[in-house]
Structures are given as C-alpha cells and as structure tokens.
Amino acid sequence: MEHVDGNWLAGPLAEFFSFDVTMATARCSGCGTVAELARAMVYRSGAGTVVRCGSCGHVLATLVESEDRAWIGFSGVSAIEVRREPA
Amino acid sequence: MRPGWHVATVAATHRETPNAARLDLDVDGWPGNAAGQHLDVRLTAPDGYSATRSYSIASSGPTMRVVLAVDKLPDGEVSPFLVDEVRAGDMLEVHGPLGAFFVWRPGGAGSGSAGSAGAAGSDRVDARPVQLIAGGSGVVPLYAIAQAHADADDPAPFRLLYSARTPDDVYFADELRALAEASAPFRLDLVYSRRTPDGWPAPAGRITREALEAAVIPAADRPLVYVCGSTGFVERVADWLVGLGHDTRSIRTERYGGT
CATH class of the missing domain: 2.40.30.10 (Translation factors)
Known part of the structure; x- marks a missing residue:
C-alpha cells in the first residue's frame, strides 16, 4: 500500500490542534523511539488514516473523518512533547 | 503563523x-x-x-x-x-x-531538530552546510529553500542534487541556473533518469548510491540534508545517506507518494 509521511498530517490535524503536530515529538509505545510526527509513515484509505512509527511500524495514531465529526486515536503514543513558541 | x-x-x-x-x-x-x-x-x-x-x-x-x-x-x-x-x-x-518540519530558515538552519535541548534555535550552527536532494517534482520545496538562501545572501554552503527524467522535465531551470551565479554559495548537480542532454558525461538512469556519494556533501561536514520526492525515491536515498554515515536526525524527508 502506497504511503506518505507525517508532513501530510499538518493540514488534516490543524483543524483540531492549536500547534503544528508535525513538529511535536511522540514516543512510540512499541519501540520507545522518540521522533517528530513528520517522521512517521502515513497510510491513507477510504476508511481512514493510519500513522505508523517510522522505526518499527507500530501503529501510533488513527484518524477517521466524516462530514460532521472526526475520531482521532493515539493508541500507540505514550507521550507527546510540544514546543512552545519562543516568547 | x-x-x-x-x-x-x-x-x-x-x-x-x-x-x-x-x-x-x-x-x-x-x-x-x-x-x-x-x-x-x-x-x-x-x-x-x-x-x-x-x-x-x-x-x-x-x-x-x-x-x-x-x-x-x-x-x-x-x-x-x-x-x-x-x-x-x-x-x-x-x-x-x-508544516514546520520540512523547513529551512536563513541563519538558523539547525533549529528545531529533535533531541536537542532547549528552545528552537538553541542548537543553531551558523553556516552549517545544506544538501538538498530532489526527485522529480520533489524539487519544488527545495527550490523555495535554495531561493530563500540566495535572497538572504546566507553564507551556508548549499548543494542541490536533482534527479529529473529528461532535460525538458527540469522545474525552475532558469531560476536554478541563476542561483548558481548568485553570491550565496550554491551548486546544482543534475542527474537524468530517462534521457540526457547531448554530450552529457553520464548515461541516463536511476540515481545510484555511487552517484549520490559523489555529489553530496560528505557526512564528515555534518550537512543538514533535505530529501523530497516520490516515496520510493526518498526511502532509497535516505537509506543510502544513513549508510554513508549521515546522522538520521540531520536528514529531513518529505514523501509525496507514488512508487
């Protein structure tokens, strides 16, 4: 299955988060790797989007959207670090 | 923003x-x-x-x-x-x-890399060299970066390795030529996968590990590397870069899909 990478998440997730998710670093609960979400692999289909760890392939997150709502799961992320904009 | x-x-x-x-x-x-x-x-x-x-x-x-x-x-x-x-x-x-990941800013090229301590910019390394590697239309954001480098007259050494199918398929051909003449240091290396110009020294073909090694800034110089292209191109190139000793944290990739 063709994939892209986490850079693609910037647009779809900007609607729900006030920070740029692609620069947030996430710890994979599968292998412990900490990396920017931009470095994750993104698999898209009609059913939704699956975000996988770039190191081990573990599912980090899922995104399913419909007309009037979205379901966002972070089943494979044990922590996220978000940089604050410098004051 | x-x-x-x-x-x-x-x-x-x-x-x-x-x-x-x-x-x-x-x-x-x-x-x-x-x-x-x-x-x-x-x-x-x-x-x-x-x-x-x-x-x-x-x-x-x-x-x-x-x-x-x-x-x-x-x-x-x-x-x-x-x-x-x-x-x-x-x-x-x-x-x-x-997206703030696949971004280059003049004078603060090292900002935002993961694993660094403190706020963005604290790991700033002035004039850290930058290697850009493009496959096909993946050159678009890399052209923006190279132009920003020239517009800022930024002193960091820049190289762009650009794989295009044929000479007719080169995006921003005139602009890239002009960048090579600008005062900010910039070098363009083209490879052609399907057809070369007449008299070109190398045969047409997919970029090889050897051609990559010959055209990119050596790992010992600690370049920041930006790679953009089809998913297959980016993953091939990124694997070679790691094999050549480049630090994975210094390699930023953007895949646009396809094969």
Whole structure:
C-alpha cells in the first residue's frame, strides 16, 4: 500500500490542534523511539488514516473523518512533547 | 503563523514542463510562509463532492503571492484540473501555511531538530552546510529553500542534487541556473533518469548510491540534508545517506507518494 509521511498530517490535524503536530515529538509505545510526527509513515484509505512509527511500524495514531465529526486515536503514543513558541 | 483556509485567485499560469504547470496565486489573508512549507488545495464539485491534495510551495516570505508548481498525475482527481484547466482569474480554496518540519530558515538552519535541548534555535550552527536532494517534482520545496538562501545572501554552503527524467522535465531551470551565479554559495548537480542532454558525461538512469556519494556533501561536514520526492525515491536515498554515515536526525524527508 502506497504511503506518505507525517508532513501530510499538518493540514488534516490543524483543524483540531492549536500547534503544528508535525513538529511535536511522540514516543512510540512499541519501540520507545522518540521522533517528530513528520517522521512517521502515513497510510491513507477510504476508511481512514493510519500513522505508523517510522522505526518499527507500530501503529501510533488513527484518524477517521466524516462530514460532521472526526475520531482521532493515539493508541500507540505514550507521550507527546510540544514546543512552545519562543516568547 | 496559524494555518487557515483562504481564497486564492489565480494570477497567472505557465507551462513549467510538458507535464507540469506553475500557478501564481494571490491568496487573500495569507500570512506568508517559510521556505519548504506546503498547503492543501480543496476543489469542490457542484454536487458537493470535494477532493483535497497537498502541494509544496515554491515561494516563501511575507507576501500574499504564493507560487505552486504542480505535476499532472495520470489518474489524479485534482492535478489534471490544476495543470490543464485552471486559468487566470479562477479561484481556489487553499489551507495553509502547513508544516514546520520540512523547513529551512536563513541563519538558523539547525533549529528545531529533535533531541536537542532547549528552545528552537538553541542548537543553531551558523553556516552549517545544506544538501538538498530532489526527485522529480520533489524539487519544488527545495527550490523555495535554495531561493530563500540566495535572497538572504546566507553564507551556508548549499548543494542541490536533482534527479529529473529528461532535460525538458527540469522545474525552475532558469531560476536554478541563476542561483548558481548568485553570491550565496550554491551548486546544482543534475542527474537524468530517462534521457540526457547531448554530450552529457553520464548515461541516463536511476540515481545510484555511487552517484549520490559523489555529489553530496560528505557526512564528515555534518550537512543538514533535505530529501523530497516520490516515496520510493526518498526511502532509497535516505537509506543510502544513513549508510554513508549521515546522522538520521540531520536528514529531513518529505514523501509525496507514488512508487
């Protein structure tokens, strides 16, 4: 299955988060790797989007959207670090 | 710069290559963008069906003029419209600017890399060399970065290794030639996968590990490396770079799909 990478998440997730998710670093609960979400692999289909760890392939997150709502799961992320904009 | 939805008016379209168009957009309320960022374009049919696609931005800076260069995908829903149908005066919905990862900023090239302590910019390394590696239309954000480097007269040594199918398929050919003449240090290395110009020293063919090694800034010089292209191209190149000793944290990649 063709994939892209986490850079693609910037647009779809900007609607729900006030920070740029692609620069947030996430710890994979599968292998412990900490990396920017931009470095994750993104698999898209009609059913939704699956975000996988770039190191081990573990599912980090899922995104399913419909007309009037979205379901966002972070089943494979044990922590996220978000940089604050410098004051 | 919070991303938002904006109405873009097409100011001009040009043929970029036989398979691609350049679109100059005037985007109402656009906050400007950093070099390397992208935007999403949403097309909506009269029956309400909509399709959204991501495109890298070929321009940067505090301006509402935004330049795209779009490659036509044979089975695409959006790109054939943007390349063949769109005319000056047409309006598009765009969402952006998007993404802070695949971005280069003058004077602070090392900012934002993971694993560094403290705020963005604290690991700043002045004049850290930058290697750009493009496959096909993956050159678009890398052209924006190279142009920003020249516009800022930034002293960091820059090289662009660009794999194009044929000489006719080179995006921003005139602009890239001009960058090589600008005062900011910039070197362009082209490889051709299907057809070379007459008298070209190397045969046409997919880029090899050896050709990559010969044309990129050595790992010992600790370059920041930006790679953009099809998913297969990016993953091949990134694997070779790691094999050549480049630190994975110094390699930033953007895959646009395909094979």
